[in-house]
Amino acid sequence: MKVMEVQKSDEKLAKMAKILKAVANHNRLRIVQLLLKTGEMTVNEICEELENCEQSLLSHHLAALKEAAVLSSRREGRKIYYSSAKKEIENLMNCIENCCK
Incomplete structure (x- = not known):
């Protein structure tokens, strides 16, 4: 297992904190x-999958995740498709899940 450097630059630490x-x-x-499982979905498709979904609140969550570079998006006509921005996000999710065992 690779040991993380004890001292990280403030900029790197800020990016890490933003993602978390x-x-x-x-x-x-x-x-x-959901997006790691399916690969790519529109806001409406995500809303259909989630229980008690309010589209305005979902859009807020998607914007926060996109701003932190957790998700990426692409526009196709009037639809916006969201997906995981980086392969490392899946590793982060697996790490968090393993901490909960």
Whole structure:
């Protein structure tokens, strides 16, 4: 196992904290898990999969995850498709899940 450097640059630590803060929400974790499973979905498709979904709140969660570079999006006509931004996000989710065993 690779040991992380004890001292990281403030910029790197800020980016790490931003990602953790973005996923530190039950609904956002569900969104990330769903997109890792399916690959890519529109807002409406995500809303259909999630229980008690309010589209305005979902859009807020998606924006926060995108701003933290957890998710990426692409536009096709009037639809916006969301997906995981990086392969490492799946590793992060697996790590968090393993911590909960």
